[in-house]
Amino acid sequence: MSDTPTRDEQDRPNGPTGPDQTLPEGVSADGTPTEAPVRRYTDEQKYAVFNKEFMPHIDSMYNFAFRLTMDEDDANDLVQDTYLKAFRFISSFEQGTNAKAWLFRILKNSFINDYRKKSKEPAKVDYQDVETTYNSEDAETEHTIDLRAESVSDLIGDEVATALNSLPVDFRTVIILCDIEGFTYEEMAKILDIPIGTVRSRLHRARNLLKEKLRDYAASMGYREQNEE
Amino acid sequence: MQTSLPSSSPGSMKEHCDHQVDCLKMIQVILDGQATEQQIERLRNNLHTCQPCIQMYNLEKEIKQLLNGKMEKKCCPEQLIASIKARISQFS
Numbered sequence: 001m002s003d004t005p006t007r008d009e010q011d012r013p014n015g016p017t018g019p020d021q022t023l024p025e026g027v028s029a030d031g032t033p034t035e036a037p038v039r040r041y042t043d044e045q046k047y048a049v050f051n052k053e054f055m056p057h058i059d060s061m062y063n064f065a066f067r068l069t070m071d072e073d074d075a076n077d078l079v080q081d082t083y084l085k086a087f088r089f090i091s092s093f094e095q096g097t098n099a100k101a102w103l104f105r106i107l108k109n110s111f112i113n114d115y116r117k118k119s120k121e122p123a124k125v126d127y128q129d130v131e132t133t134y135n136s137e138d139a140e141t142e143h144t145i146d147l148r149a150e151s152v153s154d155l156i157g158d159e160v161a162t163a164l165n166s167l168p169v170d171f172r173t174v175i176i177l178c179d180i181e182g183f184t185y186e187e188m189a190k191i192l193d194i195p196i197g198t199v200r201s202r203l204h205r206a207r208n209l210l211k212e213k214l215r216d217y218a219a220s221m222g223y224r225e226q227n228e229e
Numbered sequence: 230m231q232t233s234l235p236s237s238s239p240g241s242m243k244e245h246c247d248h249q250v251d252c253l254k255m256i257q258v259i260l261d262g263q264a265t266e267q268q269i270e271r272l273r274n275n276l277h278t279c280q281p282c283i284q285m286y287n288l289e290k291e292i293k294q295l296l297n298g299k300m301e302k303k304c305c306p307e308q309l310i311a312s313i314k315a316r317i318s319q320f321s
Contacts (some may be wrong), residue, residue: 002259024306029247036247043258047255047317050317055310058305058310059302059304059305061305062303062305062306062309063302064292066303067289067303076306076309077233078274078319079305079313080309080312080316081312082313083317084316084317086315087317087320088320095278104269117284142318144249144250144253144285147288148287148288149284149287149290149291150287152288152292152295153291153295154292156299156301157295157299157300157301160295160299160302161300164296164300175296178261179292179293179296179297180296180297180300180302184262184263185263200254200258202290203257207257207289207292210292211288211292224281228292
């Protein structure tokens, strides 16, 4: 998996708004503004942009934060930090561009930099280990999961959430962004700072892992039903 | 995508798919709304002839619906919204 060193630039089209205005580099890692073009908004304009373009996404942002941290207090802090950061760096956001992706990227980076380190939840599986395992030569042939749609259709929301929560956070993240928030691969590539090819392969692996979890639930449900008979 | 599943006629169906992993990847791209016309056409053909592809398609679609439809979507607490607005108003 080429998460870090090799970045396939061809795989990262600039998108509708160009490379550096939708998702400016500046707000990402340490909150230091960089070369992103700076727009001069009056105070009044700043509040207008904030209220009109940022606030409508706050429920999605909170849901994302909660699914990442799995804790309401942490989700509160993360969303608040993200919105304050977004306001501070509002001059690197261009009105009318993809505010939701811009905000999600800030939240994701804040999570990595500020929350993941002090996470209450011990890391169950190290992401690198998982990705290495899934990259092994026979991983591709091994991984179509034996599971039927009918076996999972009766699962309830909490069971699905538990299965999702049990995935390593990077796998959980791509599923949330794609299946729950409906971002395109291109938007996800920008939010996560990875090439589109990596988005696709990570999603594929994440879904295989999720299916394994759901299969276990489905199996245990079948077992319960048998016992009840 | 608007792919309606064919009513299966077991006689003409392939019971085994030789390209299962590739087909699965294609199915996911299609359900994610990111596929080309060509990929969609290929899937449409598969869904008329390949039992494993039909099953994979149904499963992937079901899981997507579970994630999007059944899992609780947390809403931002009003108190947090108020707190953010209060903090922002002190900035200028």
